[in-house]
Amino acid sequence: MFTKILIANRGEIACRVAATARRMGIKTVAVYSEADANAKHVAVCDEAVLIGPAAAKESYLRGEKIIAVAKATGAQAIHPGYGFLSENAEFADACAEAGLVFIGPPASAMRAMGSKSAAKQLMEKANVPLVPGYHGEQQDADFLHAQADKIGYPVLLKASAGGGGKGMRVIENSAQFKDALASCKREAISSFGDDKVLAEKYLQRPRHIEIQVFADTLGNCIYLFERDCSVQRRHQKVLEEAPAPNMPAERRAAMGEAAVAAAKAVGYVGAGTVEFIANQDGSFYFMEMNTRLQVEHPVTEMITGTDLVEWQLRVAAGEPLPKQQHELAINGHSIEARIYAENPEKGFLPSIGTLRHMETPGAVAFELGGAVNLPAGVRIDSGVRAGDAISPFYDPMIAKLIVWGADRKQALARMAQALSQYQIVGLATNIAFLKRLVEGQAFSTADLDTGLIERNHDALFPAAQAAPDAALALAAVSLIESEKDRSAAQSGANAADPWGQALGWRMNHPYLRALSFGDEFAAAKPYGVNVSYRATDWLFSVGTAQPQVLSLMSQDGNDISIKLGERAVHGTVRRDGDMLHVFTNGAHYPLAYNDPMAHAGETESEGGRLTAPMPGKVVAVLAAKGQEVKKGDALVIMEAMKMEHTIAAPHDGVVDEILYSVGDQVADGAPLLAFKTA
Template identity: 50%
Template sequence: MPRRRIDDVASLPCPLDRARVKARMFDTILIANRGEIACRVIRTCRRLGIRTVAVYSQADADAQHVRQADEAHCIGGPRPQDSYLRGDAIIEVAKKTGAQAIHPGYGFLSENADFADAVEAAGIVFIGPKAGSMRKMGSKAGAKELMQAAGVPVVPGYTGEDQTPELLHREADRIGYPLMIKAAHGGGGKGMRIVRTSDEFLPNLESCQREARNAFGRDRVLLERYVEQPRHIEIQVFGDAYGGAIHLNERECSAQRRYQKVLEESPSPFLTPELRRAMGEAAVLAARAIDYVNAGTVEFIVGPDGGFYFMEINTRLQVEHPVTEMVTGLDLVEWQLRIAAGQPLPLAQDEIAQRGHAIEVRLYAEDPDAGFLPGSGRLERLVLPQPSAHVRIDSGVVEGDTVTIFYDPMIAKLIVWDTDRPRALARLRDALAQCEIAGPKSNVEFLERLVRHPAVVEATIDTGLLDRRLEEFLPAPGSPPTDLLVAATVARLLDEERRGRGCSAASGDPGSPWAASDGWRLGHAGHRTLASTLRGERLEVQAQGHGGGYRVAIDGTAHAVSGARFEDGALSLRIEERAQRVRVLDTGARTVVHDGRARLRLETVPLYQADDAAAAAGADRVLAPMPGRVVLVRVAPGNAVQQGQDVMVIEAMKMELALKAPRDGTVAEVRAAMGDFVEADAVLVTLDP
């Protein structure tokens, strides 16, 4: 069928046109990705009766997408460049297995125009936009110029090819401050700096160009006027091969940290019906400007006055697409497959439903208390809410799997839906309270504070609020709430008594008092001191009693507890005469309880434990906090340094980290050079003792 242009934003090929197109679908597709997106695509394909082929790296041999696919093939080593970025190896597997199409997921090769061309050249369908559309969006500068010519609103700025620092500085002064420097080729929050005065421009330009060069191989930047306190609102678009283009309404992604989305929701609580209509029409106009086919996302920055400006088009499915699915009732992966198979858009613009409110957060293996450093390791415990009509879990791991150092440390996406925003927030708070992750550290507690913060509850958050006021979303120093600490202590006591009864029952003389381990002493229940750590700080609590009745002393103050017992995964008890009920998420090596508003996580440690003799040695070494690439070495052996002075800069997981001297001293060794890839905990710099 010949391609035709449709001028009316709301129009689509009519039902007669759709009927003329032969309905066909793929028999087999290959998924050129990993993790939760690969599992997500497999789920849709299974429902449609489509056979799936997965590819995997050596690090992912036991991954869930490998286990769930109908067939899986190893394509190389654990590093992405040795496996998931090897387009030739992926295409070879597709040919060998008879796959008719390749779904790129998101990340890796999903926005690589050369890969899309190679797939098509091999006679295989690329499930995404054409390479030409990708190339038009591959440069932020070129994309901005194209959108401006098409009549899509853009932020004032400079996108020229002359990149001399002097000219860029003059252009910045002309545009005015605050101003944003952005890598012209890239995304994901890399290569972006906000500059507020002319004096700050050149140092920020140098840092931005260095980060862009390391991440994307090119250091061209563009300059944009920075919109203060902006909202980030994106529009989901779809196009087909017959000139059809529609939008599926918006997602608001204003809750961000370092340009990384933290919470996404639909519909946006900020948009009026008129603004929603205008942004939807602009998004469709943007898609048509590049002859867009398949799924894409047009991202806008929106000022407090409602003025909106084009940022970029992500030429792929987005991580946050489930919120759109929850409010429209549509399967966007199915739409991708159908359009790639040559079918027209399944629905017209006026047939797109919008029901209720959906919110998504991402559970990561990361440590918010340590600057959100990504983590890795075996998931010793992974408890997530049961999926339902109100709760959806998208995950690529299960308990016992390993979060590897080589890829994004996402554990799962938690998506909730309800009839309105307050109810959806309540669902999300309850769903987060049910989560428990042990092994690598996680951001669960951070997310719980986020969804209770007034800026989120009242929908006033902007893209910079988390970075400006991050301390409000992190735990305050000091002791935990007394009642929660008492409840955690009682949960540990009851669990120890349960274990003790098990030991007694397994002994040769279950009735003997010597087989009991309940702390009993002649004439009274024994006093016990329970030791644990809370965020690395040692905590001791004294306890006396058994069988649900206790006296728990905290900082010298005793609290009487009665009627304590476990039931249905919760602990009910009376503290003095106040009845309490807390959710018990874990006991044993750790005790984790949740009172519906906050959680307390205590790591069990021996009562008598020697100090770590190696701790003192830490003052003589600078360690890599995570795997990364060394981008700057600022010292050499023999240099004198002061405490807090930058000694090295590494790039890891979309950010630069400045490593600092732990004390005043003299550099003894520098064990890494610029460009080296280093593992977590590697010694990079040592000081003379």
């Protein structure tokens, strides 16, 4: 076994690999970019070496630098995690030439499966069923257009070297083909350095089911059952679970055996995933093979009681697989939710900022390789801590929340509860969206397909609701009590002076105080809250509603219990500047306190200037100065985090001025063009 390995990755997967290595007594070397100098993965490894600037192409994608660090630190092997260099055959070859073990499959297997089109040709020869489509080398736009017309719409365009949903477009009709192909190729070349695409029939209501395979150097190859990854947005997975709901044993065996045959066909070694697209009738087709560990591997670990990273290390060291097929069994059900810094209500745009506060559910230490029958069955894999920043340079994942239950019903309940307990302040997250998704009719009843989110759009993206009285009451009490504490601290020796206390005492009449809280999501106007101070409690009302008696029952730091009328209300209030983040009853209400004593900040009207929704690069300018456009017309296309975002005309008008050119980097909120109403 190795005594020291280098982890050529960052974030939660680097932390995940380091945890298993530590348990096995293996020392670890982290590599990091300038942006990651204080990152969690740097702190959890035994050594850490700077390899370059923030941009991945100048740091985490510099294979020669990483190999040099491995040799200099005495590492015997390199674990690539997933993403970056994990499926780079040239890097695997370079490791071997440098006398280092690449903890992954042979370069030949990566080459065979790395190209979606070549892999499908290989599977076709092996009689694995394929979705109808074109997987050849011809890339002429007119030729591809003709092939798409022949296949029949809707057609799915995919980057041949792609993954993670990048370089992928669904085309509904022939008229959309030209623009979609251009966009797909731009994203593909940016993400993978290769703009080759393939086209295939887009199946209606398909499920995405993948099989975890594992092979050693001694000729053994097994499958560790399946994962259902059907719930996706922008072709990227949102929820994953194992085993797949409603999977007959016969089909599980058929898919598992097909996946093993595919792995053996390319001489596979290590962890890999064979992905299938399945119709509702149970028929399935080969889609691709990911020649690495998958983001969603924890759900497989949870139901099989295995540590797949340990298996990777043992196989890479030349040991046989720890278990054979007949020794594996499914125990219970596991679900993983990917918690991202993103705004689902704004098209899942990534959110950049600092995790000013993060409180996670009560996770139970999950002993990989041991029993999975845990009291709470909650696991969190994360590469960030409170105080860390989510930058524009890398994937905006905050954590993977994984739960286990004796059955799917219990796992669903645990996931909903864990999401209710997650608290994050400082940037937008998808937590509330995930909770709606998990509790929604479609997912809870396993009515699954890759279009689940779009199919249930109205239920998953309901109109914003006004903050309830309970949340406003918690905000008011938190504000008032913090003023008391501040006043007491400032009074010092004169604490008994009634004029120096913020108790709201008045000689002749109760102090009636008007508070104002803004809510950018649910309220067009600020909430007007009235609080009448009394000896031991308050009278509380919102707007013109009937007042209710409000009293503080207990307070422990930010955790507050109040009584509002006849109701007991519990919650947590986190203050961040003028924002009061109220967490109560499983929901998060960000309320802006309009302080009448504060100086009003200057406001700058953007007028008709359309601004960048986040930091990024301009990749296309689709309008010209003086051009008349209609509402919804695409004006500028930006790329951020390797995804394209279209800036459209908010209404009919005229482009007054173009402020940036193709290739320009723009900051969050930067005006991209000036726009006048027609």
